[in-house]
Amino acid sequence: xxxxxxxxxxxxxxxxxxxxxxxxxxxxxxxxxxxxxxxxxxxxxxxxxxxxxxxxxxxxxxxxxxxxxxxxxxxxxxxxxxxxxxxxxxxxxxxxxxxxxxxxxxxxxxxxxxxxxxxxxxxxxxxxxxxxxxxxxxxxxxxxxxxxxxxxxxxxxxxxxxxxxxxxxxxxxxxxxxxxxxxxxxxxxxxxxxxxxxxxxxxxxxxxxxxxxxxxxxxxxxxxxxxxxxxxxxxxxxxxxxxxxxxxxxxxxxxxxxxxxxxxxxxxxxxxxxxxxxxxxxxxxxxxxxxxxxxxxxxxxxxxxxxxxxxxxxxxxxxxxxxxxxxxxxxxxxxxxxxxxxxxxxxxxxxxxxxxxxxxxxxxxxxxxxxxxxxxx
Ligand SMILES: [Mg+2]
Numbered sequence: 313x314x315x316x317x318x319x320x321x322x323x324x325x326x327x328x329x330x331x332x333x334x335x336x337x338x339x340x341x342x343x344x345x346x347x348x349x350x351x352x353x354x355x356x357x358x359x360x361x362x363x364x365x366x367x368x369x370x371x372x373x374x375x376x377x378x379x380x381x382x383x384x385x386x387x388x389x390x391x392x393x394x395x396x397x398x399x400x401x402x403x404x405x406x407x408x409x410x411x412x413x414x415x416x417x418x419x420x421x422x423x424x425x426x427x428x429x430x431x432x433x434x435x436x437x438x439x440x441x442x443x444x445x446x447x448x449x450x451x452x453x454x455x456x457x458x459x460x461x462x463x464x465x466x467x468x469x470x471x472x473x474x475x476x477x478x479x480x481x482x483x484x485x486x487x488x489x490x491x492x493x494x495x496x497x498x499x500x501x502x503x504x505x506x507x508x509x510x511x512x513x514x515x516x517x518x519x520x521x522x523x524x525x526x527x528x529x530x531x532x533x534x535x536x537x538x539x540x541x542x543x544x545x546x547x548x549x550x551x552x553x554x555x556x557x558x559x560x561x562x563x564x565x566x567x568x569x570x571x572x573x574x575x576x577x578x579x580x581x582x583x584x585x586x587x588x589x590x591x592x593x594x595x596x597x598x599x600x601x602x603x604x605x606x607x608x609x610x611x612x613x614x615x616x617x618x619x620x621x622x623x624x625x626x627x628x629x630x631x632x633x634x635x636x637x638x639x640x641x642x643x644x645x646x647x648x649x650x651x652x653x654x655x656x657x658x659x660x661x662x663x664x665x666x667x668x669x670x671x672x673x674x675x676x677x678x679x680x681x682x683x684x685x686x687x688x689x
Contacts, residue, residue: 314394314428316353321385323377324348325681328613329644334452337479337510338368344611344643347377348671349416353393357427360670361419362616363412364583369558370412379413393424400587411561411586418587419619419667426666433667437592437626444658445607445624446633448504449641452477456489466641470657473502473633479510483519490526506532509558513542517549524552530577533557544574555579557608562586566594570601577632579608580623583616588623595627607634614639614648618669625661634659647675
């Protein structure tokens with residue numbers, strides 16, 4: 313318990329254009345559309361969290377804003393912000409789904425709790441196992457010439473991990489891009505592949521076997537999210553490790569995935585699972601079965617990236633790194649007061665209490681959309 317009480321929740325819907333369209337097996341995305349949750353206390357503290365939805369994956373920006381405004385606001389006004397689990401358990405009881413809105417609420421509560429305790433969120437989770445983690449950039453521009461120029465620049469900045477988005481054009485295009493990247497960068501480039509559900513299940517194994525010659529470190533979500541039996545079959549059939557992303561949202565999915573050995577790796581995302589601490593529960597389940605975890609992201613600003621960075625810093629074992637690249641290499645602008653801490657191809661976790669970042673007021677005013685925002689003063 314603390315002496316602090318939450319007095320207000322404000323929701324800011326924000327839309328930031330991307331520098332380039334990114335294509336995926338599940339469609340194109342040209343910007344970042346999120347709902348930011350701002351909690352203030354009677355002691356003058358402010359906590360931030362972000363709901364980062366993707367309509368073809370978890371939900372919508374307007375749905376997340378409504379979940380926060382209508383359903384979660386009554387749970388927190390007048391509450392002590394350090395009661396994170398009781399508040400989140402109540403949020404899960406009053407509203408099914410909407411994991412990205414729950415992630416925003418939990419992050420804002422943890423941000424306040426950290427400021428009250430004088431500790432970064434990672435320390436509230438048990439302590440950081442690492443101060444930095446290697447960063448992956450996603451290659452997803454349908455214009456591969458433009459993508460190669462971007463990759464060259466990002467390579468020069470120190471990034472060595474690249475994830476190729478596949479399955480949105482034809483198989484020959486995917487093979488051509490892999491061959492070109494392996495030829496250009498040799499063994500120094502760490503390549504991964506993400507189909508975003510883009511392969512037909514009946515023919516997925518043959519497609520993946522063709523890619524194995526280019527030595528990818530993993531192949532992510534080849535088939536549709538509900539095709540879990542097919543995913544398990546693929547995991548058994550091919551040599552390259554398989555990662556589940558869309559097929560594992562919550563602890564129940566993780567339990568099923570370990571029971572059936574459906575996958576070799578699970579992508580952790582606070583927006584899928586309803587917060588940082590539910591992701592740690594998934595990581596614990598995965599660990600019991602020798603399944604690796606990975607720091608995945610949705611289309612996010614620095615705020616959600618930082619939540620993910622605290623999560624992945626606190627995971628006991630991390631060999632595959634993270635992909636919190638959006639605010640540095642994808643968005644037109646980083647909305648935060650201080651740029652997201654990417655240096656030399658790594659994300660460096662701050663040591664400041666709480667989340668360790670907040671939106672810049674001018675950037676927030678510029679990218680805030682009027683229609684879906686609540687709590688204007
Ligand atoms: Mg993915």
